[in-house]
Amino acid sequence: GDEPTVLVALDRLFARLGDTRALADVLERRIAVENEAAAQADLLHRVASLQIGEFGQKSQGLATLRQALERVPDHLLSRQALERLLEDDALFDDAFEALEFVLRALSLSEDLAKLYERKVARAHNARDRARARLELAGVLEERVGDRGRAQRAVEAAIQEEPSDEDALAELERLATANQGWAQAADALAQALDAAPELAPATRTEIGRAHV
Numbered sequence: 001g002d003e004p005t006v007l008v009a010l011d012r013l014f015a016r017l018g019d020t021r022a023l024a025d026v027l028e029r030r031i032a033v034e035n036e037a038a039a040q041a042d043l044l045h046r047v048a049s050l051q052i053g054e055f056g057q058k059s060q061g062l063a064t065l066r067q068a069l070e071r072v073p074d075h076l077l078s079r080q081a082l083e084r085l086l087e088d089d090a091l092f093d094d095a096f097e098a099l100e101f102v103l104r105a106l107s108l109s110e111d112l113a114k115l116y117e118r119k120v121a122r123a124h125n126a127r128d129r130a131r132a133r134l135e136l137a138g139v140l141e142e143r144v145g146d147r148g149r150a151q152r153a154v155e156a157a158i159q160e161e162p163s164d165e166d167a168l169a170e171l172e173r174l175a176t177a178n179q180g181w182a183q184a185a186d187a188l189a190q191a192l193d194a195a196p197e198l199a200p201a202t203r204t205e206i207g208r209a210h211v
Contacts, residue, residue, distance in 0.1 A: 002029050006090040018056045037071040044068035047076045052081070058091055067099050073105050086118060111145040133157035134167060137174075147178050155187035162191040 007030045014023040024047055031043045045068050051061035062085055068078040079102060085095040095117060103112040116136040121130040133153050141150035151174040157167040168188075175184035 002033050004030070004033055007033070020050055024050045024055075027113075036201055038075075040076040041068040041072040041078065044071070045075065045081065045163075048078070048081060058085065061085075061092055061095075062091055062098070065087060069098065069102050075101050089122075091199065092122060104143075104147060107143075109139070113139050113144055118136065130157040130160040130167060137170060142175070148172060148180070150174055151180055151184070153179055155184065158187060158191045162188070162194075 007026055010026045011023065011030065014020075014026055027043050027047045027050075031040055031047070034040050034043060037159055044064050048061040048064035048068065049073050050058040051064060062082070065078045065085075067083050068075050069082075072078075079099065082095050082099050082102075085091045086099075088095075096115065099115055100112065103109075103115060113136065116132065116139050118128055120132040120136060133156050137150040137153035137157070140146050140153055151171070154170045154174055157164065158171060161167060171188070173182050175181045
């Protein structure tokens, strides 16, 4: 089998020479003989960096970062690399899923809320933004423990989709729990004013049921 000290020497040599293909191969061999999870995570992050930055293999790099975080969930460099992959539309969903798992496992609730805020910002239409805002509200209430911010997220969802029954039901529930009916009524009124396309009967029904 591979001798670890020889592999470390080859690692240094190929890194100095800039031979990225040979370096990636040596890093993979080092991972195979490494017993420590932290060291494996460091090596996997280095492989992922080569896959993403040198070889243009972003999907493969994302999978490698997942492996690093499976070994060490709080491996900061791998988390940061995943966060950068959120900028790639083609990889957003996979990167989001991987980060969500890690942040929930580590109970990093504020970071989880920020991740969902990025999902809101990425949404391409009002319905998707409303759905994402409702998901954000769930995180704010259940994980962060801030029902006030959760209500504001639901109010923002209603600004996007005033007739969304799920959002209206959540607003009613949170406004009751928060004693925040004044703010809820104002938000709903503003949403209805900004949606002239709603049929008068629908507007009246929403107003009677939820204000």
